[in-house]
Amino acid sequence: MDTPFISFRQVVKRFAALTVVDHLDLDIARGEFIALLGPSGSGKTTLLMMLAGFEQPTSGTIAVDGRRVDGLPPHKRDMGVVFQNYALFPHMSVRDNIAFPLKMRNTPKSEIATRVARVLDMVKLSAMAERKPAQLSGGQQQRVALARALVFEPQVVLMDEPLGALDKKLREQMQLDIRDLHRRLGLTIVFVTHDQDEALTMSDRIAVFNHGRIEQIGPPREIYAWPRSPFVAEFIGETNLLACKVDAQAGEAMHLITDSGLALLAHAGAGRIAGDKVRVSIRPEAIRINDHAAATANRLTARIIDAVYFGDHMRLVATVGAQRMIIKGDRMSGAAEVGSEVALSFAASDVWVVGSCNDQPSASA
Ligand SMILES: Nc1ncnc2c1ncn2[C@@H]1O[C@H](COP(=O)(O)OP(=O)(O)OP(=O)(O)O)[C@@H](O)[C@H]1O
Ligand SMILES: [Mg+2]
Numbered sequence: 001m002d003t004p005f006i007s008f009r010q011v012v013k014r015f016a017a018l019t020v021v022d023h024l025d026l027d028i029a030r031g032e033f034i035a036l037l038g039p040s041g042s043g044k045t046t047l048l049m050m051l052a053g054f055e056q057p058t059s060g061t062i063a064v065d066g067r068r069v070d071g072l073p074p075h076k077r078d079m080g081v082v083f084q085n086y087a088l089f090p091h092m093s094v095r096d097n098i099a100f101p102l103k104m105r106n107t108p109k110s111e112i113a114t115r116v117a118r119v120l121d122m123v124k125l126s127a128m129a130e131r132k133p134a135q136l137s138g139g140q141q142q143r144v145a146l147a148r149a150l151v152f153e154p155q156v157v158l159m160d161e162p163l164g165a166l167d168k169k170l171r172e173q174m175q176l177d178i179r180d181l182h183r184r185l186g187l188t189i190v191f192v193t194h195d196q197d198e199a200l201t202m203s204d205r206i207a208v209f210n211h212g213r214i215e216q217i218g219p220p221r222e223i224y225a226w227p228r229s230p231f232v233a234e235f236i237g238e239t240n241l242l243a244c245k246v247d248a249q250a251g252e253a254m255h256l257i258t259d260s261g262l263a264l265l266a267h268a269g270a271g272r273i274a275g276d277k278v279r280v281s282i283r284p285e286a287i288r289i290n291d292h293a294a295a296t297a298n299r300l301t302a303r304i305i306d307a308v309y310f311g312d313h314m315r316l317v318a319t320v321g322a323q324r325m326i327i328k329g330d331r332m333s334g335a336a337e338v339g340s341e342v343a344l345s346f347a348a349s350d351v352w353v354v355g356s357c358n359d360q361p362s363a364s365a
Pocket of ligand 2 (some may be wrong): 160
């Protein structure tokens with residue numbers, strides 16, 4: 001990244017004895033859409049509140065456009081904020097809710113009217129400008145909150161699980177709308193979510209939080225395909241995590257023996273030597289069922305113990321000896337009935353080393 005637009009340096013936040021954000025470094029580029037993803041309590045909201053100015057760091061610095069902002073009050077930071085619970089003023093109309101940040105900034109009356117009309121149009125709520133929040137659906141209230149965060153044309157918009165309260169359809173529509181606004185207005189967006197699909201589909205980069213630290217940061221594809229720890233592998237998507245011992249390196253690949261006694265050929269883990277204990281991740285969709293044509297490095301005989309129909313795919317659970325495996329099969333794998341014996345196959349490159357066995361156990365374990 002050239003000069004970062006927003007930068008956190010060694011930021012710590014403590015509440016009494018509890019360290020909630022732990023020596024965190026993070027750079028965000030201008031115009032970037034970054035998702036903060038992580039389990040409940042991992043410090044996502046706290047980080048956002050420090051950037052917005054509602055909380056102060058215990059130590060460390062936060063800079064925007066080369067200037068330190070820690071110490072500046074929220075309204076001096078030029079950031080629009082959308083909270084999870086909308087936080088609209090119940091006694092004010094939609095129009096007055098949206099005009100509020102402009103009044104706070106002493107914007108002339110005529111300009112307020114023009115700008116409010118423009119954002120109302122943008123979020124498709126012009127027809128509802130005189131209603132009170134209680135007379136709107138959840139999705140409409142969410143759009144008012146979004147309009148209020150955008151009306152003063154901030155460079156940065158911070159969103160804390162803005163779509164959490166919406167049903168699936170509306171949520172997906174709003175995801176598209178927000179992405180569209182991001183592109184059209186060139187906004188820098190910091191978006192907190194604990195929905196992995198939302199993070200994967202919306203953002204330029206994902207920062208995976210765990211206990212107040214960023215466990216991994218990168219573009220969605222990278223985070224999904226090359227998780228650097230068991231925690232990240234399990235948090236982004238479903239996966240099979242297997243504890244193994246390295247048997248031998250074989251050029252681009254390496255031979256592993258799982259703790260349950262299976263021999264696997266894996267993607268070569270850099271710097272691993274025979275005898276090392278490692279954990280590998282095999283994604284459920286990387287495993288093929290009864291695909292006898294495929295020339296894959298790994299082929300195991302398994303028994304199906306559970307099969308659930310999902311419309312567009314089948315989720316199967318199989319056992320290979322003592323090892324349990326989850327498989328995401330296509331609709332045709334419906335032929336793999338519970339109790340039947342099947343052949344599982346997957347490539348060496350789909351057996352991805354995510355860490356050593358003596359690494360910290362994952363938080364969800
Ligand atoms: N004002 C506060 N006083 C004391 N503890 C706090 C305060 N605010 C947050 N915490 C604690 O800090 C930790 C991190 O909270 P935070 O709200 O940042 O988590 P989060 O990642 O946003 O979680 P969620 O996904 O549930 O929203 C939690 O353990 C929380 O209880
Ligand atoms: Mg939160």
